[in-house]
Amino acid sequence: EIVMTQSPATLSVSPGERATLSCRASQSVSSNLAWYQQKPGQAPRLLIYGASTRATGIPARFSGSGSGTEFTLTISSLQSEDFAVYYCQQYNNWPLAFGQGTKVEIK
């Protein structure tokens, strides 16, 4: 089974700054990688699929990159509503698998 590892566990960022989140797969998942955002008390929301395609309605400040085993989610200029937990998920192989999450907090 593929293990997804996210880093860092917590990222402290000031509003307006750039945030860079990493996700590593234990074996290649091609570009079959999605990113989700979860705010407290809410269900997760799809941000990115296919490693780099923004989902409907997702602002352009969110971008994804990578393929194979190394992936990055970048938030170009953090807004107050972006402070949340972010998860990556691979859908290249069974079982589907999530990373453990990165919490983006206000610095």
Next chain:
Amino acid sequence: EVQLVESGGGLVQPGRSLRLSCTASGFTFGDYAMSWVRQAPGKGLEWVGFIRSKAYGGTTEYAASVKGRFTISRDDSKSIAYLQMNSLKTEDTAVYYCTKHSGYGYYYMDVWGKGTTVTVSS
């Protein structure tokens, strides 16, 4: 509006069973694969299981942690997906989310329900 609404959660004793339902609206339910994802208190997301659309056999996949205890099914005539949970353990305590997949082979989750809480405790 595309929507998923989970129901059936509650407090249940270890070893007992519970069935969750996911009622879909706003899309042609029978055309899409569905998954259940859970989140234990204060923890991350864990994929639980998956069911293909009938066009692709309606077959299922499960996480190792629930295989043999949990069963996913679907009733396309009612636009409902089910998660039958048997032999429940305290570690099954979580919020259970119903999710919709985008399309065949593209198994990211583009729609999520709000979740239903399952507490397994004596």
